[in-house]
Amino acid sequence: MIDILLNKKIGINTYNYELITNSKIIAIMGQSGAGKTTFLRLLSGLIKPDSGYIKINDFIMYDNNRVFIKTKLRQIAYIFQHDNLFPHLNVGDNIGLGLNVNQIENILFWLEKFGLGDIRNSKITNLSGGEKQRIALIRALLHNPRLLLLDEAFSSLDEENKNMLYFEIKSVLHSYKGHTIIVTHDYKEAMKLADEIYYLSDYSLSKVWNNYIEGEIKCIEEKDRGDVFTIKTGRLDLKGIVLKDFIKVGDIIKVEIESVKVKLGNIAYDKDDFIDNNLLKGIIIKKTDNIFEIKVEDRVIYARSDIDYELNSKVNIFIKYKNVNIVK
């Protein structure tokens, strides 16, 4: 579980980072200067926040100036775009720096897992960009980090190298106990590697391509499976789950629907699903890889789908009421 709330004033800008998630791999996108690297430096303790807290799997790294765990004790691994390896050390010594004897014994296993073979005695200057980043990753993982931070770590690699690395590391990142935060400007990379994507703009984080819809509560019905509310937003009615008991008819609320939870196509659903869930019709107006922008009534809804749909084609949209959640 990642639970982060950080505030930092740099110059005239105040950055507010709020991130609460259970996802293993999180990607953070945003334009240059949006504060992506600042976020990673705050997490790693290389710069001090003004206020807030950082809690990773119940380990408190920072808490409003009462707790400030130093970088070297945070068990955080940080991989930069370049220069992750020390040029005066060979591969084995680079990976082994700061490791204990038991971990050093695993170096060869990891080198072979990443298809590098026994290159422990090789000089760093003789390696390709892809090999260097793999070695940096091995070193990072051998430290068993609570948090692995990748700062544009693959952006200097060519497409072929990138795709190979994505394939190799995705399962590795999922299998180790810590969380990974990837900062990238490449949305393909974010989509291939991350479970969740956030966008950093206006000095704060928000989930990418998720739907945030505001509307007025029209009715609340009691159901066996939990109360269901219906909001009216423009010409569109949406059903969602009541997880907070303080809402009432007439309230204006904001709901979030994750783009991955929006299903497209002509899927057969059981009878019950039609009753409480949302079955909408829309037209695809834009697509970027597997992200579709669909016009539904007077709104746009984002959906992620592995099935390709043509532009301007009509699609059925199915959103379970359980996936329409009130945003605090």
Place this chain on the structure above:
Amino acid sequence: MATVLTPVLISLKIAFMATCFSLAIGTSLAYLLHKKNDKLGTIIETIILLPMVMPPTITGYLLLLLLSNKGLFFTILGGNNLIFTWWAGVIASTIVSIPLMYQNSKSGFQSLNPVYKDIGKTLGLGRFKIIFKIELPLILPSLLSGLVLSFTRALGEFGATLMVAGSIPGKTRTIASAIYFAVESGDRETANTLMLIMVVISFLLMFSLNLWLKRKRNYN
């Protein structure tokens, strides 16, 4: 033979000791000051570099005052009078060679990619491990340049050493002062031999350094 060999050995001994002190003091000061842009940092740096531009006799005279019975160094050293001992020569040579060591280490530290320090921290390394396992090995070319320049400077030191250590044969007479007195007394043979030795040592040191630096640059 002794008139040639003894000054060579004394010079080498003094230069070696002075280089050791320069390495420790010059590099530490460079590490502490390389990021400082304030007034105090600039004042300290100017004081460190002053012996490079001042006449050696002024440096020597200043040291004489400090090492004399009423001087600051005399008190610090617990009342030991070092004037006219080879240690005085070491102090004089250290003072004049520190600026060279300082300048070279400082440019080394300034050229270091700050990312390496950050990576060291995330790998769980403490401050000293980062300095000794990462930063100092990475600035080795700058340190070696500083070492060779400091050694050759200390080896050829004349004015300041003469002021505080004198030129006592077999005790404080270095190559530089031995040549001076040999020329003054008309002993051309000794002067020529010492000059040749000095040129050969300095040439070999500078040549080896340049060769090593060029090979390293080509390799990288």
